[in-house]
Amino acid sequence: MLSPQVAGDVSPEAAASPLLRFLTQCHAEFRSDNGGAVADYIPELKKANPGHFGVSLATIDGHVYEVGDSDVPFTIQSISKAFVFALALETLGADHVEAVIGVEPSGDAFNSIRLRPDNRPYNPMVNSGAIACSGLIHKVKGSAAFDYIRDALGRFAGRELAVDESVFASERETGDRNRAIAYLLRNYAVVEGDVGAVLDVYFRQCSVLVTARDLAIMAATLANNGVNPVTGEQVMKPYTVARTLSVMTSSGMYDYAGEWVYRVGMPAKSGVGGGIVAALPAQLGLGTFSPPLDAHGNSVRGLKICETLSTHFGLHMLNRSGDVRNSIIADYDIGGISSRRSRLPRDQQILEEHREDVRVIELVGAHSFATIDYVSRRLAEKPAPLLIIDFRRVASITTAGGLLLADILRSHTAGDATVILAGIEPASQIWTTIRPLIENIASVRFFALLDQGIEWAEDQVIFRNGGYVAAKNSSHLKEQPLLAGLSDEELTSLAALGTPRSYRAGQRIVAADEPGASLFFLQSGMVSVKLPSGVRLASLDQGMEFGEMALLDGRRTADVWADTDVACLELPIEEFDRFRREHPKIGERIARNLAAILARRLTYANAKIDLLTAY
């Protein structure tokens, strides 16, 4: 077994990446293996350079590792079968394709003319099934069929692909066995129309030029549920991808398929041009190129690279672990945490008393049937009339997970309960998966940000329990927490230092990084404290102060915007400083009030940290 830490002939770039170093060392070791023979059943293929050897690995976040002759073009040959099968599924629909072509391993050679007892090809990975696929596409697309196929292969690879015309001519000239298969298929009405035209499509698709890098990206697109990780394009649907990987699993590596699943454990397909694609779902795509083939028709060095990579690291699609309990990163009611909207004491009191009416569940990671089932069981333990599920840190959700989630929401909202889904980006994979499944469920609301969802739920709780008189006109200074404990007389003399101000909705009242020259007491309306990036730190109602940090260090750290028309009292710090020197007892009281306000915020912040790190 290769040891990756053995110093080898590696580039500085490779040295920095353990995986690239490993691939480089495998490449160096297997380069000298001269076993196998270049395919010779087509004269043009005999011309291949047996020394060529390229390896590429593409990750599902679109990083591509390359070693050796990874940019040398060669003909894709049988590897096209997997991708054209996928294209046929998407183009004609699964029912149509599955009615014409089976999915059972044949037990025969790839070029066998034997059909199933019902005269259908055994599967799309043998020539008869592949010709049937090309025939289906030709039936729909006519003379545009090949360009349609080449375009699809190009979307898998993330670039436009060319054809090797001399290989095409050679395939066509020597293709009598395939011609016989095609006529037999037409005899059984599996192929319809012009056999020559269908075969031209098939021969041409086998002659498309790819590199090991292309194959890696094509494989990574399959591993990534049909989304090309480099271009970001959804090339095929998840159903199509899963079924394509299925036939690759059972029939992709000729009569070495069982061994391959057992030893390597990645759906794969090889071609007589010397290429292999292998896709490890949700992990990576591998593309190798080395022309000499073994007795099964698989590239000798390509096989070794795949086997060594899988064996050394224990990569195998069935070697998987997971813990569904890790799919929830936080689960709390609003007693532990609140939105960034500051509340008046009376409303805060209502929220504390009814804290369990709002339950927040923050999900994380890739969600599946199993994780959503776990979420459903957690939910059932303690249902709440207002349930908030946050998706911001969810990478993806499978259709299975989405369907189960829809069932859960349907149950949960069947009574009086409301569900709030937060943090789902429009047009994201999660949005497209979930949206159509739940659009007819009443009582489900969407918020871009969790904080907005919590605020809305809090409003509901306050409103349902008699709080929140939004129409109140104005507030007296004695309601300001910062001025708590001051006598009416003291408040009057303090108020005399300030200037009444009014702002229109949408105006900026305070700008970040300005000197903090004054503090404000909000007398009517609502403001939001926001970072210049737009992140909301707090929303404040009448009766609250802002800019109060100026009392400490005289600098602003955030903007304050008027959400509504606003009336407030602006108190210059200079005036205030003079005042507190004259009235040190009042100054002491205000400083202590400020410390108490900060202590309460710190308690909330620490509670939030504990929640976020408790899982």
Next chain:
Amino acid sequence: MLSPQVAGDVSPEAAASPLLRFLTQCHAEFRSDNGGAVADYIPELKKANPGHFGVSLATIDGHVYEVGDSDVPFTIQSISKAFVFALALETLGADHVEAVIGVEPSGDAFNSIRLRPDNRPYNPMVNSGAIACSGLIHKVKGSAAFDYIRDALGRFAGRELAVDESVFASERETGDRNRAIAYLLRNYAVVEGDVGAVLDVYFRQCSVLVTARDLAIMAATLANNGVNPVTGEQVMKPYTVARTLSVMTSSGMYDYAGEWVYRVGMPAKSGVGGGIVAALPAQLGLGTFSPPLDAHGNSVRGLKICETLSTHFGLHMLNRSGDVRNSIIADYDIGGISSRRSRLPRDQQILEEHREDVRVIELVGAHSFATIDYVSRRLAEKPAPLLIIDFRRVASITTAGGLLLADILRSHTAGDATVILAGIEPASQIWTTIRPLIENIASVRFFALLDQGIEWAEDQVIFRNGGYVAAKNSSHLKEQPLLAGLSDEELTSLAALGTPRSYRAGQRIVAADEPGASLFFLQSGMVSVKLPSGVRLASLDQGMEFGEMALLDGRRTADVWADTDVACLELPIEEFDRFRREHPKIGERIARNLAAILARRLTYANAKIDLLTAY
């Protein structure tokens, strides 16, 4: 297609769980399907009640759903083949077993006597391969072989399993075909020793009694990488599990295997007793029981349940998505965040200047080769001499991920860098996977808590940059942040109110929920502020105060413990209140200092929240 929201004849329990409701409705629908016939090749099997129908689904966190006759016992039959193959791999080693039994689908019936051209059985899912497996175990365990097998099956099921002696007698009496296979195997030295004894082991293992619930848990153990999710026992190694699932994938469902992979997409095995096990890796295990079989030998109702479940929810092992970018939940240097150890201003200054020397990466979720590769690329972007990787929220790591991680740590520490691994529970799956791979790498340190790791790294930074004179004897009150700005005279008069105290290491100085009657100025030694649960909130050095929140609300919220021998000045709040009434300017200054201290802590807390929610 079944619609789970259609009201059906469901129990209140089922109504609460969407998944149980779905299974209940499937069960109700397929119960009336009377297709297929009970197996009749053994007289005893003919006695099975064709109306029996049980379904069970076990999740990888150990929850078991059950519908219908899920607790009715029946004989396991061929389903035992998968588990006995696993047991043979563990008992004799993969090399030995794989040399004797192939892994390629046979294309023949399960009871075919035909062997491969090299006279080995095609695979362990056909009778010849299964008898060879039982023979291997018999060779090692002799007359204890059957109990050894029954014990292993029981560990998969999580309970002791019995044998149906009349089925065993019937199998043995009518087993001439299997007898022929066994003698043929001995002819080729695949089976050694007493053929009758080997066959008795085989017939008995087929006669073990299980329920649908047992099968679900057995399948979930395979889905859960070999760990029984109900008992928590690691029954088999991940290698064994992946290879067992491989042969189930390629050969588990007789000559319906290709269709099964394509349509259902879960490794599975059926038996003529009417059972099916199906395992969806990292998600769930399914067990079904219904005696009538179709022409392939698979349970008719069981097949329908599996197909419907897979189709309705889109469950398919190759339908997977993931986003490796979600594997890192936070990535920061110590400028944004610090340990809970408060630092003197000078040391804090050093940490700010060298903030980029410490990089913290917090991982989350199930880690694999792909996620660790992503971590390695993120690391390479900005290497730091002190790298902290937090595993507390990591559910698991595959061997592949562990090997790659070891490579990364080896590269990273090859220079002067130190790596700190935090939050790995001893004896956890992560610990057992990672520990042997990295134990010979120098410069890797382990800390139970991330905070401890950060503190240690901070100490390194301070020490390397000339700070932190730990041996300093004592500190003057003027260094206390709370008393900043007071004149020497003011400090002296304040000090006169206090009483010097000393505590031994390990003593509790302040208890949570006591009235906060005094505040403390730490003059030498170190203390930690902890919640009663043991969670550390802060560690304080000489020159810092504690109990200062008593200035605000007079109540303690945490314990304070002496970490070393400690000398401090205790200032009763009553005295302090009198003092500040007399000296309001000093009182105002101290209250403002307190607000400033809290404001700084709030800034850190908000930074931590932003980090934790930024991914």
